[in-house]
Amino acid sequence: MSGAAPEALPRRPRLHPLVGTARNHIRSALELLGAQKAEATDQDGRPAPPLLLVACSGGPDSLALAAVAAYFARPLRDGRQLWRVGAVVVDHGLQPGSADVARRAAGQADALGLDPVLVRRVEVDRPGMGPEAAARTARYEAMDRAAEETGAAAVLLGHTLDDQAEQVLLGLGRGSGTRSLAGMPARRGKYLRPFLGLRRRDTEELCAVAGLEPWHDPTNRDPKFLRSRVRTEVLPFLEDRLGPGVAEALWRTGRILRQDADYLEELAEREYQRLHTVTAAGIELDREGLAELPEAMKQRVIARAAAQLGGENPSYERLLAAEALLRRKGSAGPVQLAGKVSVYRKVRGDKFAQDERGYGNLVFRATGP
Structure with a gap:
């Protein structure tokens, strides 16, 4: 007895290994929230999945983060949705065409299925602050407001291992203490940094895999900014003279020192409570x-x-x-x-x-x- 061969089921596209790795980084970061997920409701007052806001500038790091984070808003097989994922785009207004860059970033976030997508224009001029510090202060104020307005459980930041290495090196150059040399924390309040274990080149590859075209901020290579000089001159020089792996070594140093700093600050708080009087x-x-x-x-x-x-x-x-x-x-x-x-x-x-x-x-x- 003969018959037609059964039709083969279509194969699922194979998951790119780097995408799987990036998802695991976000999954681990979300575990830091633990039971502190924000309570959320929909327009009718019914319970809704907690919201994650991706801070998206349109650059490779934040755009890759947005693309990977969008996965966590997909319904499960049983129809449940564990998370909602949106984005906040901050326009600093420091460069010609910055509004267009912000709109393009928002458009790509929207195309990835993120909702809501918020664009915030800020004033960066802050007396007594340098341009980098002023921009950072204005950016975080805008993100704080966006998180408060939307009731977001967390804001995801796209800092990478390279950013962490630069931060540790900057602290070393300034003669800073353990806390500064520990670099950026994986979590600070509502802010999460899931990609601290990924390289910048990884985020560029993630954008290519997703078919995204990131914006490259020219200030990242402007030598008048200290961090830009560290990025384009100092770290490459160290890699050339000391061999590859300097960025990873600085990242690892930061992780070790963060553990030490956390422990010492816990002890300091106990001593402070014992010794102080108001x-x-x-x-x-x-x-x-x-x-x-x-x-x-x-x-x-x-x-x-x-x-x-x-x-x-x-x-x-x-x-x-x-x-x-x-x-x-x-x-x-x-x-x-x-x-x-x-x-x-x-x-x-x-x-x-x-x-x-x-x-x-x-x-x-x-x-x-």
Whole structure:
């Protein structure tokens, strides 16, 4: 008995290995949210899947992130949808045609199926800030507002291993401490960086696989910007002289130092809670308890006191000056710390309890609005 051969089922297109890797990176990043997914509802007030917003400039990194993230908005076989995925495009207005670049980025995000797609124009001019810092501040303010308006559970950023290597190298060049050398965190609040383990060339390949045409920001190669010089001159020079793998080594260093910094800051918080007192003058740190701490812990507790009053992270030199007040030699201060916070040592002219507890304590106070 003979019959026609059964018709072969169409084969599924084979998944590109890099796409699978990128999806796993996003999946791991989403696990960082844990039970803290934002509660969301639709227009009728019914429960809705939490929203992820991709920060999309239209460059290779963010466009690749948008393309891969779109996968997570697809319904499962049982019809459930675990996530919604949208995008926020920030137009800094710093270059001619920036509005067109933003519209093109938004159009590509929309074509990928992302919804909603928001475009935000910002003013970058910030007194007292350099152009890079001002642009970054304006960008994050816009993304914060977009996340708040949409109730997003997270904002995904497209920073790569190369960006992390540059960040660590910049911190090293500035003589920064452990926290700065740790680079960018995989998560900070609602912000997630899923692609910190991927190279920049990987995101370019992901765009090619998806048939996307990314925009290449000319400022990324402009030598007047420090990060651009690190990217186009310093890192290639190190790779040439030290051999390949420098970027990966810097990324690995950042990961190790982040673990150390997290642990030390946890210990510093415990010591700060033990040693500080809130007073009418500001924040007071117990001299004897502070003097007994190791140097690294002592400086972290001093920095934490300044931060509690709204100050910025003090420089190493300012921390040493504040620490020197404990030795009761020379001036009792004040020492001015960054962010309009000063610190001084209590002397005998101040008011004390009868047992003179508090003599020599460090007092931190805000010196401006």
